[in-house]
Amino acid sequence: MPAVIIAQETPRQAEVLRLLELSDAYAASLYPAESNHMVDLSNLEKPEVSFFVARRGGDTVGCCALVDAGDGTAEIKRMFVDPEARGLRVGKLLLQALEVRAAQLGLVAIRLETGIYQPEAIGLYKAAGYVERPPFGGYQPDPLSLFMEKPVHVA
Numbered sequence: 001m002p003a004v005i006i007a008q009e010t011p012r013q014a015e016v017l018r019l020l021e022l023s024d025a026y027a028a029s030l031y032p033a034e035s036n037h038m039v040d041l042s043n044l045e046k047p048e049v050s051f052f053v054a055r056r057g058g059d060t061v062g063c064c065a066l067v068d069a070g071d072g073t074a075e076i077k078r079m080f081v082d083p084e085a086r087g088l089r090v091g092k093l094l095l096q097a098l099e100v101r102a103a104q105l106g107l108v109a110i111r112l113e114t115g116i117y118q119p120e121a122i123g124l125y126k127a128a129g130y131v132e133r134p135p136f137g138g139y140q141p142d143p144l145s146l147f148m149e150k151p152v153h154v155a
Helices: 014-028 088-103 119-127
Strands: 002-010 048-055 059-068 073-081 109-115 145-152
Touching: 002 088, 014 059, 014 073, 048 088, 059 088, 073 088, 073 145, 088 109, 109 119, 119 145
Parallel strands: 073 109
Antiparallel strands: 002 048, 048 059, 059 073, 109 145
16 A cells, blocks of 8 residues: 655645545535635645645645745644545544644644544544634634644654
8 A cells, every 4th residue: 555645735726625625515515605614725835834735646636735924823724534535533633733833833732623523533633632722713603613723843
């Protein structure tokens, strides 16, 4: 079985765009538009974004972004694993890569917003040490959203 390799890459690639489209469709199937807090491709290409791609063999199987907020924190955005690659621990590997990057950047905390109808994602974050917190940044309270945070530990 080929290993899953995580690397920082540009999001503007056909395989990544396919994952982002799958992510959009999945979120739209679970939540109304006002509860979807996706960032678009142009925002993923900004200098304050570290974008990661997971590959297994020749296949692109996952992606995620770490968006530096400029205040010592960063937010996880666009974390998505191809449904055909679920169970391969791709999400865990992506999360670990984001956390390493956050430490490299000298950040103090990583934050995220996820939906309440995504138990697998919530389980991944809780297992990695993320805890619930109130809305942050420009988010408003939303009964369909769960906000989480984890301190960054510099090795």
